[in-house]
Amino acid sequence: MSQKLSPLLALQKLDLRILEITEQRRKIPERLNIAEAPLREDTQLLADAKTGVDALVKERRTHEKDLEVHETQTEKMKSHASGLKTNKEYQAHLFEIELANKKRGEFEEKILVSMDKIDQLQGTIKELQEKVTAAQAVFAKEKSVLDAADKELAAELAQLEARQREAAKQIDPNLLARYTHIKLSRKDGAVAAVREGMCAGCRLQIPPQLIAQVRRSDDLHVCPYCRRMLYWEGEIPTESASALSVARKNDLEVGESV
Incomplete structure (x- = not known):
C-alpha cells in the first residue's frame, strides 16, 4: 500500500x-x-x-x-x-x-x-x-x-x-484537501480498496492496467468512475492475470496521479 x-x-x-x-x-x-x-x-x-x-x-x-x-x-x-x-x-x-x-x-x-x-x-x-x-x-x-x-x-x-x-x-495539506473534497461528495469514504478487480467504493470493474499500477506503484491513483483514491487489497483475479502481465511489460500510464 x-x-x-x-x-x-x-x-x-x-x-x-x-x-x-x-x-x-x-x-x-x-x-x-x-x-x-x-x-x-x-x-x-x-x-x-x-x-x-x-x-x-x-x-x-x-x-x-x-x-x-x-x-x-x-x-x-x-x-x-x-x-x-x-x-x-x-x-x-x-x-x-x-x-x-x-x-x-x-x-x-x-x-x-x-x-x-x-x-x-x-x-x-x-x-x-x-x-x-x-x-x-x-x-x-x-x-x-x-x-x-x-x-x-x-x-x-x-x-x-x-x-x-x-x-x-500528519497528512500533507494538499493531499488532505484532495481527500476532503472527495469526502464531501462520497459520504461512505474517499479512499477505496481495489478488490477482485473492482473499486470497493462504486463496485465497478477497473481497467487491468490501472489495477497493475495501483498494485505496484507508490503513486496515488483514482477510480476513473467515482474518483475515489485507490489502494491495493487482495489477490489478482485469474481472468485479469494475463492482462496485468502485459500491462506491467508495457508500463502503461492509465491511472490519474493525485
Missing part, C-alpha cells in the same frame, strides 16, 4: 465512525418522539374524557335548574286550586297538573341520563389514568436508555474528533 494512503485510511476510519455516531445521535430525538407517542395518545384520550365529564356535569346542572324552576311553577299552579269555582275550571286545573307532572318526568329522565353518562365516563377516566401511568413509566425508561446512549455517543464523538484533528495534522 502507498505510504501516502496509510494515514488517509486511518483518518477515514475516524471520519466514518464520526459520521456513524452523528447519524445515530440525530435519530435519538426521532426515537424519543416515537417512544412518547403512546403516552401522548393516552394523555389526549384522558383529557378528552375529562372534558366530556365536565360538559355532562354542566348539562346535568342545567337540567336540575330547569326542574327546580318547573317545580316552583307547579307549586304556584297548585296553590290556585282553592280559588276554582266550577267543575270545568277544576278539570282544566287537573289537566295542567298532569302535564306539569309529565314535564317533570322528562326533566328527571334527562338528569338520570346525564348521571349515567357521567358514571360511564368516570370509569373510562379511571382506566385511562392507569394506562397513562403505565405509559409514563415505559417512556421514562426508554428516555433514560436513550439519554444514556446519547451521553455515551457524545463522549466517544469528542474523543474521535480530537483524534481526527491530530490525524489530519
